[in-house]
Amino acid sequence: MWSETTERELTTATLPAAVAKLLPIPSELHALQTKANAMTGFLKIEKLGKAYQSDKPVFSDVSFTIDKGEFVCIIGHSGCGKTTILNVLAGLDTATAGHAFMDGREIAGPSLERGVVFQSHALMPWLTVRQNIAFAVHSRWPDWKKPQVNEHVEKHVGMVGLLHAIDKKPSQLSGGMKQRVGIARAFAIQPKMLLLDEPFGALDALTRGTIQDELMGIVRQTQQTVFMITHDVDEAILLSDRILLMSNGNESGGHYVPGGLAEVVVNPLPRERTRAQLHHLPGYYDMRNHIVDFLVSRAKAH
Numbered sequence: 471m472w473s474e475t476t477e478r479e480l481t482t483a484t485l486p487a488a489v490a491k492l493l494p495i496p497s498e499l500h501a502l503q504t505k506a507n508a509m510t511g512f513l514k515i516e517k518l519g520k521a522y523q524s525d526k527p528v529f530s531d532v533s534f535t536i537d538k539g540e541f542v543c544i545i546g547h548s549g550c551g552k553t554t555i556l557n558v559l560a561g562l563d564t565a566t567a568g569h570a571f572m573d574g575r576e577i578a579g580p581s582l583e584r585g586v587v588f589q590s591h592a593l594m595p596w597l598t599v600r601q602n603i604a605f606a607v608h609s610r611w612p613d614w615k616k617p618q619v620n621e622h623v624e625k626h627v628g629m630v631g632l633l634h635a636i637d638k639k640p641s642q643l644s645g646g647m648k649q650r651v652g653i654a655r656a657f658a659i660q661p662k663m664l665l666l667d668e669p670f671g672a673l674d675a676l677t678r679g680t681i682q683d684e685l686m687g688i689v690r691q692t693q694q695t696v697f698m699i700t701h702d703v704d705e706a707i708l709l710s711d712r713i714l715l716m717s718n719g720n721e722s723g724g725h726y727v728p729g730g731l732a733e734v735v736v737n738p739l740p741r742e743r744t745r746a747q748l749h750h751l752p753g754y755y756d757m758r759n760h761i762v763d764f765l766v767s768r769a770k771a772h
Contacts, residue, residue, distance in 0.1 A: 511535035512573060512695060513559070513663065519567035519728070520554050527728040528554065528719060530567065534731060536663075541689060541696045543706035545761065546716030547769055550729045552699045553667060559697060560586050560665050573662060582610050585656035587669045591648035593640045593655075599627060600636045603655045610659040626658040627651075629688055646677035650684070657688060666698035670705070679745055682708060690741075703761050708748055712736050713761065720770040732768070735761060 513536040521527035529551040536542050544552050557563035558570055561580040570577045572584070593602050603623045607614070614622075627636050630650040640648055649669055656664055670678040686709060689696060700706050706713045717732040739751050748754060 512538040512540075513697070514571040515555070515559075515568070516571070517568040518555065518558065518565050518570065520551055520558075521566045521728075526719065526726050527566065529716070529729040529731075532568070532731045534714060534734065536695060536697060538695055539693045540712070541698070541710045542712050542714060543698045543700050543710035544714040544716060545700060545703065545706055545765070546729075547718050547765065550716040550718045550769075552716060556586075556665050556667055556697065556699055559663070560584055562586075582659050583662045584665055585659055585661035585663070586665045587649075587652045587656050587667065589668045589671055591640065591645075591652045593648060593651055595640050598637050598639055599632060599643070599651050600624075602640075602651060603627065603658050606655050606659050622658060626654045629657065629691075630654045630684055644677075646673050646681060649673065649681060653681070653685065653688075657692065657694070661694075663695045663697065666696060668699050668701065671701070678705075683745060685709070703758055703765075704748070706761070707737060707739070707754065707757060708743065708745060710737055711741070715761065715764050715769075717769050722770075733764065 515532060515534050517530075518532040519527050519530035521530075528549070532551075532555065534542075544555065546552050554563060554565075558565050559572075559577060561577055561584065577584075594605070597605065600620070600623055603626060604619050607619050607622055611619075624633065624636065627633055630653055632647060632650055632654070635643060635647060640651070643651070652669065670681055673681065682705060688694070689709075696709075698706075698709065700709075713735040714731055715733040715735065717729045719729040720727050735757065737757070738753055739748075739757075743751060
């Protein structure tokens with residue numbers, strides 16, 4: 471009842487509107503579809519495709535929108551093209567087919583309007599926490615004076631709870647602290663969109679949970695638009711408003727079928743949810759089981 475594109479809806483989406491209207495749609499689904507259709511499409515992906523071999527695209531015809539202030543996660547097995555899509559959005563890679571637009575303009579190359587947090591912290595080891603973030607802030611606002619930059623840096627370091635370590639170098643920080651610095655740096659340039667490439671994948675479970683909570687708090691405070699790659703189903707359910715499920719390319723019936731966007735799951739849980747209460751919320755296990763079932767048995771293109 472929480473999926474935008476269950477198998478039936480995937481069918482109705484391809485039918486003419488007059489025919490689709492004849493098919494019964496549960497009231498809960500109708501409400502979710504109405505909400506999805508009302509999105510402004512701050513980010514628009516249109517028929518995106520990527521091929522390293524012309525006859526075997528990694529994925530094709532990927533289309534979706536992200537509304538301003540929305541948190542969207544993408545899940546799929548390795549090789550389905552998640553990171554390629556994120557890199558296209560970051561301007562670090564180009565698609566073989568299709569287009570990506572943000573705020574009405576086509577994405578062409580990197581931009582400070584899109585902040586990226588990678589799997590590794592990507593900090594400059596010879597600079598302190600303060601200097602790493604200040605470098606990014608200077609790039610964003612080159613006319614700012616040092617006191618203004620310093621105030622801005624301290625504000626964002628405080629948001630991730632690292633003021634006590636602001637003048638330390640990365641070698642003096644734990645893995646979780648380094649990722650916090652990367653998150654603070656991304657938020658400090660006040661991007662229109664934040665792109666997260668499995669930023670917590672290398673962290674232990676306790677540290678990951680703590681930073682997830684911090685990220686949720688900052689996103690709610692700033693109303694940041696976020697696109698995030700994750701392999702963690704619980705993480706996606708905790709953080710996201712919608713979850714994109716990607717299928718892998720597959721040889722089927724003697725011919726190759728490229729991967730793509732198989733389904734979009736709308737998260738019906740209260741947005742103010744926390745990790746501690748997540749597994750007590752009605753609908754949590756149904757949604758989790760649906761996503762796990764997809765990954766286990768339906769993640770290959772047919």
